[in-house]
Amino acid sequence: MSEQKPIALIIADWADALRFEDLPADVVESIKSRVLDTLGIAVAASVLDTSQAVQQYARDNGGTAQATALGVEVQVPASRAAFVNGVLAHSLDYDDTHLPSVLHPSASVVPAVLAYAQAKNLSGRDVIRAIAIGLEVCIRLGMAGYDRETQNSTYFEHGQHATSICGAMGSAAAVGALAGDASTIANALGVAASMASGIIECNRTGGTVKRIHCGWAAQSAVSAVELVELGLTGPPTVIEGRFGFLQAWLHGTFDTSEITDGLGTDWVIPDIFFKPYPANHFTHAAVDAAAAMRRAGIVADDVAEFVLGVPAANIRTIGEPIEVKRRPETAYMAQFSGPYAVAAGLLGGGGLEVGLDDYTDELANDPIRRAIMAKVSVVADERCSDIFPMQFPAVLTARLHDGREIVEEVFVNRGGNRNPLSFDELTTKFRDNALRVLAEQAVADLEQGCRTLDTLNNLHSIFEPLSTIAAVPAV
Template structure:
């Protein structure tokens, strides 16, 4: 690990702070702005649908009675609360299940932490849609680079959770930019973010997706907004949390490379490396469903045809989805559901009663899960192989290599909008849902983010 001087400010943190402070004055490349709109839309849809799930309901019920200045909207409700509490509630709703986006290299879900933080501050500060786009893009850049620079090891051996660390720093950067803090203040925001950094990967044992919603979305959004607003209120802090005897990298790094925090910043946009899920289920299951539905469609396969099912997955994340109690993160249940129904919908993947369906259970008993070190090392990542031995002696196989929705096989705008509409029409109705999609599609024309309130409240 590179050694930094024990006093003063490192060149790296100076560059990073200048970059964050200048965010709102830098134009985005058109393709980056377009991709950011996709992720904003996908996250808003996740928040709205999540507002009706257990984690979202609990978060709204928690922040509502606290009261305080009505600065920002709790999406999916009629509540307006202080920005820190809005960020918490919307972050938890954004990851109330497995609908939201992900970033493979950074190993976190950026949207559920960064978008709620940016949206809350943008609403309070009366920012424009262009401001929001630039801040969200920045949040993805900083959140992903922090976790990459820390060099945290494989998901099954890391001591700290990238899924908590990435959103915290991404949210803080986005909030600091929208508050137009100067470089010195930004360095202090980073210091408060480092002090609040947390995340232990026992979230994998969460049985109800409530603490996980906090760990992945609500905590990072809340802490990032708190860091930025405290500094905006005059709080001072350590000038450089990235250098000195004790710093972010010595505290959290496993195989750190601090230079990666600013590498290609301004040239490589991490939002272009993020994924939008086709299936509203856990990320490691995406390829399995791609493969299973391909077999169903290609061979007109049904549950009555199967004698044995072998699912081969990367060995470093198979534990996340193996025989889980939640339907949307249980690979055996979802593979069986796809074979029985022919596909998987948001409704079916969240139906706990289907886990007790005798037909589903009979198919689950046919499934063998196989960990593969080769698939862990394969590029692109998160591949899966599904093999079905049929009663008539066939052995059908599909290897899903480039998961739909990843940068290697992206969903088009029509697919992203269709997914969003499917999620939000039951919450806000068809007319407002279509108006929300249109507003986000032309977000650069929105002069005041506050004008979106009427589309996001119920």
């Protein structure tokens, strides 16, 4: 009986053989929309303090001009551009999500591919093919760590941020496919595995370090490929080996069939959820439930107590420590607060229900919102736990001063395959993000470039509108 082929080589051979013409039409259209969504988010995030910090970091550690980093007035090496733009793409917690792996795949794969493709003057079709490879590999590695018995991610149980860990690998496969043949891709996976990292304690108690995770993954991918091009190699059994990627992160609890079964025939890309709201995805159903109460005429003064029922696994992220979640000090902390989601939905806002303007440091400390949050308890709901993580549901109960009890159940997330965002809704989100920084014409040009990505000979019409972003002052 012959020895099984190493998984990295299976991926590499598949990716090397894949051509743009092999991609289903819905995969191509989904990728174009994800590039649009990712760039809109990155543009809006370019003015954050943390974005200014990484932009300054890129300037101070620049070198040969190769690619565009948003908000940086000089071109920087492709790996550094990938870092900056990956940070920006993940900084607003507005980036897309795959379930049940609970990954945000586009925020690392898209910046990595765009940076390398711009540096090498590659076409839009090259970009789409590479992103398809990267998203599939990222998600499949994430699914290898999804425990179907407990319905939870083993990565998360270990405190690991699967988004950045698997994102580095998916991005490496994507950039490797742009750079060379199957050998390049396999070695890129072998090298990037030693760069993959990320822990998620900041989800619980604060800190902004999570914002760099997708940037680090994107930079690691480009760096890995560039090192491979200079002769560095990786182990062929880097994924499933005794001391490989899966063993190191998942400690023996993994399923390799999730990686290889249906590779190239069963595409998961069109099923990745777009985020309608700029907050942790676990909070979205709470926004929708509270918004439904608002539309039914419920106001905060009517309510004595809110009980937010969520999947048991989500409580530690959006409900614990409850005293912190009821009193977030910053917009970033509010994005991970179930009580804040209830307040935001009940009061209403911009965007597609609530938008970026509804998550600010000032509003996190607003007495009206604090008063609502003080009424919110976050508890485990058995029905929600049974659905999780195929959806991130919520059941919101409002107990009114007059003795009535109002219940809103949201079992299907908006933006997913069962309740998708329309083309107009996704464009509304993009424009709401991009117009915060770019002029109307630049936004229109960028949108057109993304919508026609498969026809572009190079990425000039993508990056030219972005060049109008004002240089960020030194910090």
